[in-house]
Structures are given as structure tokens and as C-alpha cells.
Amino acid sequence: MKKSYLEMSAAELQAELEIVKKEYGELKAQGLSIDMSRGKPGADQLDISDGMLSVLDDGNFKCENGLDVRNYGILDGIPEAKKMFADLLEVKPENIIVGGNSSLSMMFDYVSQCMYNGAGFEPWSKQGTVKFLCPVPGYDRHFAICQFFGIEMINIPMTSEGPDMDAIEEALKDKAVKGMFCVPKYSNPQGITFSADTVKRIANLDVPADFRIIWDNAYCVHDLTDTTDELLNIFDVLPEKNKNMVVEVASTSKISYPGAGVACLASSVENIKEILKRLTIQSISYDKVNMLRHVRFFKNLDGIKAHMKLHAKILKPKFDAVIKTLNSDLAGLGIAEWNEPNGGYFISLDVTGGSASRVGVLCKEAGVTLTNVGATFPYGKDPTDSNIRIAPTFPTPAVLSQAVKVLTTSVRLACLENLVK
């Protein structure tokens, strides 16, 4: 174990700073150009789904109910796709709308409807100020949706069990709070799965009838190892009074293709009905050919799970490369903490002393682009300037090791600059 920077004398810190400066200079001199900003699959991951693109070559375009998927019709998804996604999210087909290529759009459109048109209740915007709870660190695009619609965001700290439920219950005393975004499994960026107790406490929250939780289950089957996290199905524990509280979304963006997958939404029959009232005006139907392509290729949930093992095989060495370098370079220094997730797309790194922004700058100057520091918080403002999201999926393991070396060196340098001051 290395000596903690926090236990070093001023002279030791100064000496270490000189060493790290030199190391950083050498890394910078390599002229790297590595983009680790997005949770983006690598090309090898995309390749494993390519069989899907010829699965309709037999010219059979009829879905189970006899409809030609190439033509108009069916707003909530073809029956076999509804079934497959219902199995994925452990609900009934009647609780499912199969969407287009973006669960983000399904969330955006739903929040828009809640705000301005209502979804079985008086539109939020007509009730005054609207606020949302935001577990942090979290997903920047959730925060962006809130910001776009002028929804005020309240930070809720994450714990290893999920969002701090005491903080949520306290925040809910404010009746302007109308909802919450969250990623309940392998959360973005920490890879935390909400514990059963947390899910139960969320299910039983004392909230008004028009309070909505957007349960973004983006990583529902995105395990990396055989030690998988289990997420309690929140619909199974929702009390009658909160039966319309949860709107779950997922997609195949990181199962098949990010650009051309299929998204889905699950909720109460009542909510589905309200959403369809909008959809019938907004669209003629989502892309049913692509739905059929996905069902014919994956066949069923087992097919999806088998496919996810192929992804894991590609991704696990990348996560391992990051964790290994973090361990070897930062363990024991007392300046950083990180998680070792069992799934998802990210590793979250917390650095001490408000030095995350400085780390971002140092990485950038040495040719490594991280997710914008601060992006994991509402309004892009990390109050303690500590969180860094590592997205290890796109670069190769070799490139990744180089990039993380730049990262750990930058972390050491930034923290030393602070400590030496």
C-alpha cells in the first residue's frame, strides 16, 4: 500500500509533485487523442447484432396478428414486441408501449405531456412551480429535460443502496415536487442498483396522485459478470394509491444499436391510455419493421440475455483495465474513491479537495476527453467538484489503459497542486 498523500509532510508532497509533474509531462508528450466522453458501444459490440439486418430477408412481414408491419397501423407496438419487452420489464403486454429508437424521446414526450397537456391530471405547468428530485450524481440528459421544461431540480445524494430516502421524504414536504428521474439498476454513473428496501420505500412514498417517477431502466440486463445485481420489480410492490406513480422506460440502444434500436415504456393501464391519447395525435405509429426485426432476431427474453453475455465478454476486459489502473495508481493515496460495478456502462470516480474540474482540464490537455466534469449534476454544477464519470466502453483495452493512466496521473497532479498550496 502506498503512503497516503494526506499523511505526507510538506517536503514529501513537494517531492511527489515534482515526480507526478514529470510523469504527466511525459504522458502529454505522447500526443494522445482519446474520447471517453460518451457511454458508447464499440464497433465490435455493434457487429454482434448485424444478423438482425437480414432477418427479414425471407419477405415475411406479417406480425402475429396478421398485420403487414410495412404499412400503417398499431400505435402501441406489434404484439410480439409488446410481449418481449413485457418479459424484459416483468410486466404484462397491456402495460407496454413499444416505441421508436429512443427511450429519451419517450421520457421527453411524457414529461412534456405532463407539463402542458396533462396525462390524467391538471397539467403541472398550470399548478405553479414544478420541481423534480434528482439523485446525484446522475444522468445529464435527465437533468437537461428538466431544465428544458423549466422544472427546478433538487439534488438527492446517492448512497450505496440508492437515493437517500430520508432526503427524498424531507424534500417531498414541498408540494411543488412532481416527480423524480432515476436509473434504478447499474445507475449512471455509479453502477449502483437500488436495494429492495429502497425500492419498497420509493413505492410507498406519500405523494400526490400526479407525482411521477421516471424509472429509466436503461441497464436492466446489462450485467458484466456472473455476480449480477437484482432489482426488485417496483410494479410488484406499488400500493394501490401509487399505482400510476411509475413510468418505466428501457431500450435496446445498448443491446442492439444505439442509433437504430427499439425503446419501450411500461406503466399502469391508466397511464398507457393517457399516453396513447397523445400518441394517436403525435404519430402514425413507431417503426414496426424495426420492431419485427428485433423480435425475429432475439426471439425472446432468453435470446436477449444470451446476447448480453456477448456484450459482457467484450466489455468486462475494458472495465477491468480501468479498475486495475485505478487500483495500482490511486489505491491508498487517500485522494480518490471509485466503484467496481457489476454492470452498466460507467465507472464513477470521486476525487477530494474540489479538484475534479482541474482533473478534466489536465486530461484534456493531455489528449483525453472525459465526460464534462459537473455533467453528472443538475445545471452542470457539482457542489463539491468531486465526481468524474469514466466511460470505458468505446476505446480498446489497450487505449483505455493509456487513457486511464493519463486520468490517474491528472488526479494525482490536481490533488497535489491543492495539497502543496
Add this chain to the structure above:
Amino acid sequence: MKKSYLEMSAAELQAELEIVKKEYGELKAQGLSIDMSRGKPGADQLDISDGMLSVLDDGNFKCENGLDVRNYGILDGIPEAKKMFADLLEVKPENIIVGGNSSLSMMFDYVSQCMYNGAGFEPWSKQGTVKFLCPVPGYDRHFAICQFFGIEMINIPMTSEGPDMDAIEEALKDKAVKGMFCVPKYSNPQGITFSADTVKRIANLDVPADFRIIWDNAYCVHDLTDTTDELLNIFDVLPEKNKNMVVEVASTSKISYPGAGVACLASSVENIKEILKRLTIQSISYDKVNMLRHVRFFKNLDGIKAHMKLHAKILKPKFDAVIKTLNSDLAGLGIAEWNEPNGGYFISLDVTGGSASRVGVLCKEAGVTLTNVGATFPYGKDPTDSNIRIAPTFPTPAVLSQAVKVLTTSVRLACLENLVK
């Protein structure tokens, strides 16, 4: 030429009524079940695009700028798709956003943005009552969007040259009028193409800076004959003061697949920028694999035009079958008028004496489902109960002849019932 019903004596009308009653009874006894409610391509039309589904079998997923279309990235469409749709709509690629499978969604989302979030101006909903001009008869889904957002609709009569421009200029004295939906080429349902003078008058309207025309060019290349209508490119004649007035949409719904085509939107660079501000929050990207599929299959505008000739070959006999029966059964009776369009998806039939609803009922009872009578007007209310939309594309010509025979017989019966009263 038959004798006009309007010139018949009471006794002649009574005799004719008996004959037509008998004919109608015989048709009804056939127990037909024909759906002519939607402008839906036939399966043979869908088949001609099936080559598209294997066009990516070579595994080349790189678009012109090197991006892998299967992955994240590019919000406004891949470059080659932007170019192809720019050529289609006679604008520059910088004026194009390539969308998902639905131009209806692009319109809905844009109107929603204008209403609540603004698109370079104070949101309409914050300015008080919002009204739209609606050329009638028109497309029911345009009206449905207005109704969904609480936009009041003002009927503007269509002429053979397009909407009545005097009526539009008069209506615009009301400053609550913020926009207009229209189908400028082969209009739905009349198949009318706006004349060059009409387009110029529209372009030069005296309107506020946030007035928007949704120029739904759904049938831009949907010619049926070699005698094609020409639509003046409105962007070419827009004066500087109205440079942001027009938002044009189109799609391949009736070029490739209604369920799985590609939509596009064209407007000023300023408008495109405002729309992208929303899209960057609403979506990760539209389906770029499907964009590439379309470009690789059609190659360019010439490819699209050649493809449309294949559609015309299938559709022309259907339109001819309708027109022929209308001519043989109704010409000279003085009770109905119809158009013979050079393109588009519909034939519009106007009957006298407020009998259109009755015709709808009679057809339904005899097993022929028409588009809901009234649907071609805002709020589903045809003030003179005269317009019937005929959608001849889906049934075969033989079935179509049967269906139109039921229609013409119902028209005669309904009008005679009125005249004999």
C-alpha cells in the same frame, strides 16, 4: 348525358328513388366488407421497396463522413440523407433535418415547441389565445394537432388555385392567428396544387415574425400521370421579412414504407437551429441505419422519381376505376362534383343538399367504410355536410369498382331522399 335530378319532376324523382333503392338493396345483399377509410398503400406498393431491406447486407455502415450509422451521433441526419432530401425539397442540406419514420411527429413536436417552449420567440401559449388557419377540406391529422394543443381553427375555403387568399388576408387581421397547416401539392383530399400566384401571395403575407406555415408537402413527388402539377418552391419567393415563416415537411411514407420510412423537415437556418435546440434534449438521434438504407436504395432524387413511376403504375388504374364509375354513374345528375387529380392519394367528392353524412351511413350499411364524413374539416364538422374523401389506393381495382358502385348508389339514394322529401 343523364337527366339532372334537379330538373326532374316529383314523379320522375319518385320513380328514380324506387330504382335506386332497389339497386342499393342488391348491392347491400352482396355483403361486402371494404375499407376505404385510409390513404394506405397496397401490399404490391410495399413490395417494390423491399430491395431496401437487404441493401446493407454488405456490412458497410459508414456514412459519408465516416460515422458508423449504428452508433450514437448526428442529430440532424447523415450527410447523404440530408443531401437527398434537400434535393427532394429543393433546398440546401443546411436547411434540412432528417427525422424518424413520421413527418406527423415532426409537425406535432414543432407545434408543441412553438406553443410552450418557443422556437426563437415567446411561446404562443404565453401570448393568449392561439388560432390557426385551416384550408378546408383538409387533412384531419392537422386539425387533430391543433385541437390537441387548444389552437382555435378558422376554416379557409379551398379554390382550384389553393386556399382563398382573400379569406386568409381577412382572417389575418386577427392577431391571435399564429399559423396555418396546408398540403400545397396534390392536397389532401382534393388533389389541388397551389398555383404560382397563390404560393407568391402566401410568401408575401403580412404576418408577425412568429407566424408559421406548416407546409406539409406529403405528396411532393407523388404524380399519377405524365401531366404533373408543378409547385413553386415557396422558399425561392419568401421575402426577407418572412424568411422564418415556412416549415416544410415530407416523408417517404408513401415512397418506401408508411410504417418504416424516413421523414424530413426543411426551413430557414435560424428555424433549424431552434429546432435542434429542442432535439438535442429530446433525442439521441433519429434512426440513421434507416436513413442509410434509404439513401443506398434510392441513391438520389432521380432514383426516387424512378421509384415513384412504379407506384404510379400501380395506382393509376385504381384512380381510373374510381373516376370511371363516378363519371358513368353521377355525371350530369347535378348532385355531385369531384376532381380528377394528377397525383396524391385521394379523390374528393362533394355532394349537394347536406347529404354526405347520410352517404357515409348508407355506404357503411352496405359494407363500405369511407373516411369518416366530416373528418376533412376542423372539429369533424363539415358546415355544409358535403365532402367525402375517397381513398382508392389500398383495394384492388376490381374491389374498388364494387366499392365505388356502392358509393355512387348511396350518393344517388341520399340525394333522392332529400329531393323527394
